[in-house]
Amino acid sequence: MGRKHTFIDCTRLYFVSFATVNWFDVFVGNGYDAIVVVEFNDKNLELYPWYVVPSHIHVIISA
Numbered sequence: 001m002g003r004k005h006t007f008i009d010c011t012r013l014y015f016v017s018f019a020t021v022n023w024f025d026v027f028v029g030n031g032y033d034a035i036v037v038v039e040f041n042d043k044n045l046e047l048y049p050w051y052v053v054p055s056h057i058h059v060i061i062s063a
Helices: 034-041
Strands: 016-020 046-053 056-062
Touching: 034 046, 034 056
Parallel strands: none
Antiparallel strands: 016 056, 046 056
16 A cells, blocks of 8 residues: 655655565566656656665655
8 A cells, every 4th residue: 555745845855765565576677767767757856866676666856
């Protein structure tokens, strides 16, 4: 089940990490990194260093 979070201070950077259910390897193969970038940009979030692992993603973002 997803949760909706809001940014308290839009001038700060936030570290966000999320994983798949039961740490199932979903992000395998080519192209998932581009999907991550597009989805964050569509939500008007500025993406800083990010890392896609087969079962989870780490990003530093700002609103």
